[in-house]
Amino acid sequence: MPIVFARVDDRLIHGQIVQAWLPELNVDEIVIPRSPKAQGNFNEGLLRLSLPYEYELTVLDAHRCKDYIEHSAKNIFLLAASLSDVMPLLEDGLKVKSLNIGGMHFKQGAQKLDDNVFLDEQDKRLLSIFKTLGLNIETRAVPNSKSISLEAVLP
Structure with missing residues (x-):
């Protein structure tokens, strides 16, 4: 499977991705x-x-990602802007082993989990579904930071 790393970050490509994650990952x-x-x-x-x-x-419609990724010979960093952008991939059968939550910034009604992670009820529901599907979920802004547990906030 060519997915080396999967991350949700509402800022998409920014300094933490370019300066911290890309040098750590063997991705193309x-x-x-x-x-x-x-x-x-x-x-x-x-x-x-x-x-x-x-x-x-490569930027694709979410429903085209599964075929593209499964037929790619490249090492892929899957980067989604939101948890709701990940859900169609999983519904289409894309196999993702783990998901890093890097940045989900404040929105009305959201609970603060970490400085860069705020979860509303929809986010919590999706994360519960992801866990049920067997995804290992972590929250780390950069590779050497400590992961925050999601257990306390998930239903």
Whole structure:
């Protein structure tokens, strides 16, 4: 399976990804599933400019990701903007072993889990489903930081 690392981060490509995660991971490409909701405020060109030239960037409709990833010979960093962008991938049968929660910033009604992770009821419900599916879920902003447990906030 070519997925080396899967992460949810609402900022997508930014300093922590470029300076901390990419040097730690043996990846060739970042694949971002694009939800229909994101189409109005999504700038693929800006994301490409944020990424060092040696890494490829592929942005696909979420339902096209499974086939693309399963037929790829590249080592892939799957990077989603939200938990709801990950759900269609799992529903389509994409096998993801673990999911890193890196940045889900404040939104109305959300509970603070960590400085960069705020979960609303929908997020908690999705994380419970992910755990039921056997995903190992961790929250780390950068590779050498400590993971925060989700057990206290999940139903």
